[in-house]
Amino acid sequence: MSSETATMTVANAPSHRASRLDRFLMQGGIVITFLVVAVVATALIEPRFLNRLNLLNVMRNFALLLIPSLAQMLVMTAGGFDLSVGAVVAATSVVTAAVMLVGNGYFPGMELAVIIASLVIALGVGALVGLVNAGLVSAFSLSPFMVTLAMMSVLMGIALYFTQGIPIYGVTDSFVANVGRGQFLGLPIVLWAALGVLAACIVMQRFTALGRHIYAVGSDQRSARLSGVATGRTLIAAYMLAGLLAALTGYLMTSRLGSGQSTIGGTLALETIAAAVIGGVSLRGGVGRAELVALAALFLSVIANAMNLVQVDSRYQTLVLGAVLIIALAIERLLLRKRQS
Amino acid sequence: MLEVTGFTKRFRGIAALDNVDFSLNEGEVHALLGENGAGKSTLINLIAGTFPWAEGVYRINGRTITSLTPQVAQEIGIAAVFQEFSLVPDLTVVENIFLGREQSSGLFLKRKQMRQAAAELLDSLGFHLPLDEKVAFLSRAQKQMVEIAKALRMRPKVLILDEPTASLTDGEAEKLFNAIALLKARGVGIIYVSHRMSEIRNLSDRVTVLRGGKKIGTVVTAEISDEGLIEMMVGRPVEQLFPKIDHKPGAVRLEVRDLTTEKHSVISASFTARAGEVVGLAGLVGCGRSELCRAVFGLETVEAGTITLGDKPVERPTPTSMLAANVCYFPADRGSEGLALARPARENATMSSLDLPELSSGPLLKFWRENEAIRAPLGNLALRPMAPERKASAFSGGNQQKLMLARGLMKPFDVYLFDEPTVGIDVGAKADVYNLIKSLVEAGASVVVSTSELPELINLASRVYVMHEGKVVAELAQHELSEAQVLSHYFGGRA
Numbered sequence: 001m002s003s004e005t006a007t008m009t010v011a012n013a014p015s016h017r018a019s020r021l022d023r024f025l026m027q028g029g030i031v032i033t034f035l036v037v038a039v040v041a042t043a044l045i046e047p048r049f050l051n052r053l054n055l056l057n058v059m060r061n062f063a064l065l066l067i068p069s070l071a072q073m074l075v076m077t078a079g080g081f082d083l084s085v086g087a088v089v090a091a092t093s094v095v096t097a098a099v100m101l102v103g104n105g106y107f108p109g110m111e112l113a114v115i116i117a118s119l120v121i122a123l124g125v126g127a128l129v130g131l132v133n134a135g136l137v138s139a140f141s142l143s144p145f146m147v148t149l150a151m152m153s154v155l156m157g158i159a160l161y162f163t164q165g166i167p168i169y170g171v172t173d174s175f176v177a178n179v180g181r182g183q184f185l186g187l188p189i190v191l192w193a194a195l196g197v198l199a200a201c202i203v204m205q206r207f208t209a210l211g212r213h214i215y216a217v218g219s220d221q222r223s224a225r226l227s228g229v230a231t232g233r234t235l236i237a238a239y240m241l242a243g244l245l246a247a248l249t250g251y252l253m254t255s256r257l258g259s260g261q262s263t264i265g266g267t268l269a270l271e272t273i274a275a276a277v278i279g280g281v282s283l284r285g286g287v288g289r290a291e292l293v294a295l296a297a298l299f300l301s302v303i304a305n306a307m308n309l310v311q312v313d314s315r316y317q318t319l320v321l322g323a324v325l326i327i328a329l330a331i332e333r334l335l336l337r338k339r340q341s
Numbered sequence: 342m343l344e345v346t347g348f349t350k351r352f353r354g355i356a357a358l359d360n361v362d363f364s365l366n367e368g369e370v371h372a373l374l375g376e377n378g379a380g381k382s383t384l385i386n387l388i389a390g391t392f393p394w395a396e397g398v399y400r401i402n403g404r405t406i407t408s409l410t411p412q413v414a415q416e417i418g419i420a421a422v423f424q425e426f427s428l429v430p431d432l433t434v435v436e437n438i439f440l441g442r443e444q445s446s447g448l449f450l451k452r453k454q455m456r457q458a459a460a461e462l463l464d465s466l467g468f469h470l471p472l473d474e475k476v477a478f479l480s481r482a483q484k485q486m487v488e489i490a491k492a493l494r495m496r497p498k499v500l501i502l503d504e505p506t507a508s509l510t511d512g513e514a515e516k517l518f519n520a521i522a523l524l525k526a527r528g529v530g531i532i533y534v535s536h537r538m539s540e541i542r543n544l545s546d547r548v549t550v551l552r553g554g555k556k557i558g559t560v561v562t563a564e565i566s567d568e569g570l571i572e573m574m575v576g577r578p579v580e581q582l583f584p585k586i587d588h589k590p591g592a593v594r595l596e597v598r599d600l601t602t603e604k605h606s607v608i609s610a611s612f613t614a615r616a617g618e619v620v621g622l623a624g625l626v627g628c629g630r631s632e633l634c635r636a637v638f639g640l641e642t643v644e645a646g647t648i649t650l651g652d653k654p655v656e657r658p659t660p661t662s663m664l665a666a667n668v669c670y671f672p673a674d675r676g677s678e679g680l681a682l683a684r685p686a687r688e689n690a691t692m693s694s695l696d697l698p699e700l701s702s703g704p705l706l707k708f709w710r711e712n713e714a715i716r717a718p719l720g721n722l723a724l725r726p727m728a729p730e731r732k733a734s735a736f737s738g739g740n741q742q743k744l745m746l747a748r749g750l751m752k753p754f755d756v757y758l759f760d761e762p763t764v765g766i767d768v769g770a771k772a773d774v775y776n777l778i779k780s781l782v783e784a785g786a787s788v789v790v791s792t793s794e795l796p797e798l799i800n801l802a803s804r805v806y807v808m809h810e811g812k813v814v815a816e817l818a819q820h821e822l823s824e825a826q827v828l829s830h831y832f833g834g835r836a
Contacts, residue, residue: 228411
């Protein structure tokens with residue numbers, strides 16, 4: 001800190017330039033660099049990457065990673081973890097498909113109403129899960145890690161029991177055609193949805209009291225409470241929003257897959273935490289910005305796509321994801337440590 | 342304006358506050374004085390609503406209040422600045438000042454207005470702070486200023502200040518005093534907790550003295566002497582603060598020759614410490630005296646120079662080898678270097694003596710002996726409360742210091758290194774520490790004290806080394822010791 005003031009007052013040219021580089025690195029430069037390197041390298045190694053259909057595919061995958069990653073970010077900046085995010089996606093996928101199957105049976109010809117009803121019910125399930133998570137975390141001071149881990153197990157159990165592991169077909173066709181495969185202005189509908197969520201998250205974080213309170217609670221809960229922040233309510237808001245976003249992901253995934261599946265989302269907890277952390281979200285809470293998480297999610301989506309294009313066996317893909325996560329975090333830490341010294 | 346009567350609070354059956362009355366008038370500065378553990382913190386925490394009181398009546402502006410939370414307290418106009426800050430490290434100065442009281446229009450924050458209001462508030466207090474810097478990057482003094490500004494954003498009627506100058510420089514403290522005068526003129530009542538007699542004398546209208554959770558008395562500041570206040574506080578006359586130490590310098594126990602640390606915080610420093618004497622290290626904060634002690638104990642990397650214990654040279658000092666060689670070091674930063682705050686007092690006291698045959702055989706601890714072994718050291722230090730199973734973090738500052746000191750009493754050491762032994766502790770605990778030093782020296786140990794408190798050196802040491810910018814610039818014998826003499830060397834000798 002004293003060195004920082006020193007560089008500010010002493011207008012020394014090289015150190016000034018270094019501090020501007022530091023600033024760039026601090027404010028997401030690392031993620032941007034990762035992303036650019038990944039895109040350029042993939043395009044050079046495999047020109048099919050730039051194929052229109054492939055790019056649309058990357059965008060859909062990106063969208064379906066971005067929304068739960070933002071959910072993860074909300075909970076992590078509030079000082080917690082949400083390991084149940086993948087299980088909520090699976091459960092709400094099952095719920096969406098089941099509501100459509102039953103709804104179309106009872107109310108034939110009212111497709112739009114059924115599609116909306118299934119969204120509302122799925123979101124309700126997500127919000128309820130978030131409320132229970134937050135309630136347990138704040139009322140009993142339980143560790144978010146354990147609460148959401150247990151919640152994940154419970155939800156997966158329910159979804160598996162309900163479906164016996166068999167996909168639920170009977171999802172409305174127009175839902176699949178217009179949402180899952182639909183496009184608007186040449187871009188996938190799911191991408192628009194994800195960008196809308198991203199914009200809302202940015203506004204919430206920067207321009208609302210709730211956003212500020214989430215940072216405060218995650219950074220130092222005791223101080224936040226002493227300052228008059230309703231910490232319990234803030235936690236509930238963060239976890240419920242995360243539940244809503246996870247539910248939206250499950251809904252959109254159902255539209256993409258054309259069926260409700262209880263087995264999806266198994267690796268989502270890891271992937272969303274990876275995106276959040278590479279995007280600069282602190283594991284200790286209080287730090288994290290939606291736009292950087294989006295860049296990190298895009299980075300991970302590009303890597304996954306590159307592996308598919310060069311036909312890396314799917315069994316090795318999780319290995320690569322883990323390695324990328326460790327390398328990215330190590331580089332980030334090294335650069336930041338250099339800045340501090 | 343504010344009046345509490347018969348306030349009582351117990352923690353696990355131990356009365357931290359016992360039937361205390363306190364009142365505050367508009368535009369008054371009412372000082373609270375007492376040793377650590379006397380109940381000052383408890384009283385201000387009850388007034389600020391941090392936790393509920395067990396018995397007593399709380400009245401403000403004629404209204405009786407039955408229960409209070411920090412939020413409600415803020416709403417009725419009671420703001421508190423505690424030693425432990427309520428700042429959020431990852432938010433900026435402006436964001437912290439308005440945390441929990443954000444101004445919004447509809448859903449959106451009025452960011453410009455809040456920034457403007459924060460700038461004006463800080464300006465009116467004369468505090469210059471970077472508005473958009475994260476609080477984590479501020480110095481402790483700057484954080485203190487943010488905390489004070491934050492307390493004032495609500496225009497409180499009662500302001501509680503808990504040792505507000507503990508981390509401020511004189512210039513910064515001056516600004517704070519001006520701000521206090523300003524608030525006083527506006528009719529704000531201020532409860533002021535401090536250990537510094539001069540501040541209490543200059544600022545306060547009345548003083549309430551607490552001891553052992555009980556109220557000793559409330560007096561008008563102008564009508565009582567400093568000595569009288571100290572006597573009320575410690576319950577004994579002030580001359581007894583510094584014990585007469587009978588120095589009997591014997592064999593050289595520790596000899597440091599031309600020691601230079603890798604970071605050049607100490608440059609070619611030499612000193613000797615003999616058995617049966619107290620050697621003082623004086624100098625400004627940052628002059629290298631702390632680093633010198635740390636280097637001897639193996640906590641700083643030594644680049645050049647020799648350290649000799651008795652007649653045995655020490656090759657590479659490490660804390661483990663130095664402890665084994667009967668050298669004991671008490672760090673200045675109790676929280677981060679000295680104590681395991683989450684562990685009980687008992688474990689903290691025995692932490693560095695578990696290898697004694699009394700406490701272990703091989704890898705197995707004789708845990709049943711532990712309570713026996715700590716009874717005498719903790720008793721001698723008068724730990725308050727005497728609760729060895731309490732977490733270290735639950736003790737007050739002075740008593741945490743005693744836990745640290747207890748470690749050095751588990752077995753006799755040859756050399757004791759004290760780094761700022763009395764920083765942030767009250768007069769009573771100080772006297773306990775001085776008496777401990779006396780008994781160690783008179784038992785034949787060699788004691789090195791590094792401190793920024795000159796009176797300590799002058800009254801305790803038999804010789805003093807003065808350091809400046811990493812070098813030892815003077816050695817003064819006991820008959821040469823006076824504040825003026827020592828100070829004249831503070832800036833390199835020719836100041």
